[in-house]
Amino acid sequence: MHNETLYHTFLELLKDQFTPEDEKNIIALVQKHHAADLAPVLDQLEMQQAARVLKYMEMPFQAEVFGYLEPSTQSNLVDELGVAHITRLIDVMDADDRVDFYNNLDEEHQQAILPGLAQAEREDIRKLSSYGEGTVGAIMTSDYAxxxxxxxxxxxxxxxxxxxxxxxxxxxxxxxxxxxxxxxxxxxxxxxxxxxxxxxxxxxxxxxxxxxxxxxxxxxxxxxxxxxxxxxxxxxxxxxxxxxxxxxxxxxVAEAEATEDIHRMGGVSPSAPGLGSVNMLEASTWMMVQKRLPWLLVLVFMNIFSGAGIAHFEDTIEAVVALVFFLPLLIDSGGNAGSQSATLMIRALATGRAHLRDWFTLLSKEIGVAILLGVGMALAVSLIGVFRAGPEVAVVVAMTMVCTVLFGSLVGTALPFVLSRLKLDPATASAPLVTSIADIGGVLIYFSIATWVLRDIIAAAGAA
Incomplete structure (x- = not known):
């Protein structure tokens, strides 16, 4: 049964006029579904309703479902179910789920629950919760043979x-x-x-x-x-x-790490609270602003350099206005090529298929790939250049395409290795960061080539 259908079925069964038949149907419903399928539905229900459904489950299965619930739901259910019930629940939970639940509670709830546990469970929780967040000790279980x-x-x-x-x-x-x-x-x-x-x-x-x-x-x-x-x-x-x-x-762990890398690659701040642990539907507006604003501000100030580069070449632009037509096309091409390279390198480093010692080999290979990509794209765009602004501008556009694709690819390839060398997360070489660097370089490359190739036209326009 689909989650949405299951959710509405529970709502119907949990109506105010509750009958013994409804109770039998709820018991039958929870017995025929996996814990991982029931937990997302309980996350959507009101806490009072979720607590009622949980109480219709056998305690071991109830503990299994509880382990799949969102941390916020687990915390809210402590007050709804009561400390005595939660204590019995913890007693049958897997050791790692038990510690995760305990660590997500506030200190008041921790102090209320701990005395009711058997000494073995208390010692196990204290031992496992003593390991730092993100370490192997924090995710291990002591229930081994x-x-x-x-x-x-x-x-x-x-x-x-x-x-x-x-x-x-x-x-x-x-x-x-x-x-x-x-x-x-x-x-x-x-x-x-x-x-x-x-x-x-x-x-x-x-x-x-x-x-x-x-x-x-x-x-x-x-x-x-x-x-x-x-x-x-x-x-x-x-x-x-x-x-x-x-x-x-x-x-x-792999899913959480991949989520964090994707957030970093998208320019979402990992320092913001709740990263990767909060459902998008549950995240507050302020939390989402905290996640996204820092990198956006950094990128805004980086892009000022692109504007400064354009301002520096005002004479070239005034002499050959047609150059502006090709600017977005060329800049985006360099950024796109850089993003592709960065994605490939970050994934290779994350999976262990590339190491710092492979830097020169991969960079050499990327130079060849980038030149071939740039030449192919240059041939395509030069046809537009001839039609739109004549052969001189077409030459400029073609040369720039090769250079910007090469520059963007080298930035996308090198930056993850540089960050790894500095003991930083390679995923910080996010697509927005690579694109911004490629944009700055692309503007300088484009107008530098244009100024050199079209120097006679620019000089004639200046004399006039």
Whole structure:
């Protein structure tokens, strides 16, 4: 059922004249839909209505749906459901969802909820919430399966059978020593196929791909994608197993990182509050202004240089007014070529398919590509130049097209590498920034070529 249809169905069932039949229909409705499909609908309902629907779900499924809700909805439901109900809900939530929810609450709600939790849950929340935002530790879960190295396959399977209900995943179990240092990983498949008396250490893979809890979360997503892992073990500073990052959390990280890069490339400020975490429908007008205004102001002042360049060549423009006709065409072509190059380079750097050491190779290749693109575009625009203003202007326009496309492409290629070298996000080489730089260069290139090629015409116009 489509979200909009499901939303209106809930509204109809939650009417004032509520009947036992409506109650049965709501229960049947929540039972036949996935948690990820129900959560967006609950986000749209009024908090009182959303709380009523949640209470018709079994507690484990209710916790699953709750984990998919928007942070703002989760916070509002604390008062609606009550601290006692929220405490029971937290108790059955996945460890990572539990910490995310807790961190999104204000201090008053945190202090109200924490005393009602079991000591194990309190310690787990304190440990996981101590990691800085954006680190691997902030997204890992402590619900992982660990096995002692002296166990045999039969004993390990029995241990996993007992622990499975409380673990995020048991497809891979991590072998640790008495100090919880990571020794290896063993798959559930290998345990099942092995003879019961086989030692776990004989089955495990000791060459384990892991990550430090202090590293950036995007590195965890990259490793999970690169090595095709279901989960990535996380170690702390003492090389002890601290938790795991699952592939679904890695997907969330990848989506968030991609959203941030897209915002940066569009010239949207990453320093504005709520970036990437607030639905566009929920974002306030002031928040959207904060997101977009800083870069727009920077670009406004950058474009002043374009105007200054045009003013510097007033004599050339007065002598050959037809040059103005081709100005937007040439400037946009350079900016467009630069945006294409920047997009390709930023994506290559983000996915690890290009590195700083590849700068010269990629720049050399881009020069060849840009020249060919510029020549092709120059041939097309020169025909318009001959028809519109004569062969002299056509030569100027064709030469400028090649130069501006080359300049824009080089800016778009080089800027992400320069920013990476300066330890800045390459995505800051946004399309508006590259376009503005290409515009300034394009104006200077165009009128410089025109002044040189048409110097006789300009001199004659000045003498007259």
């Amino acid at each position: 660990a096995l002692a190295q002296n166990l045999r396959a039969g004993e390990a399977l029995e241990r996993l059978r007992q622990e499975a209900p409380d673990k995020e995943t048991i497809y891979n179990a991590y072998v640790v020593d008495e100090h919880r240092q990571l020794m290896g990983v063993v798959s559930l498949k290998d345990l099942i196929l092995a003879q019961p008396g086989t030692l776990v250490t004989d089955l495990m893979n000791s060459d384990v791909v892991s990550i430090n809890a202090a590293e950036h979360q995007s590195e965890a997503a990259r490793k999970i994608a690169k090595y095709d892992l279901l989960a990535l073990p996380v170690i702390n500073g003492n090389d002890k197993l601290a938790g795991i990052v699952t592939h679904d959390d890695a997907m969330d």
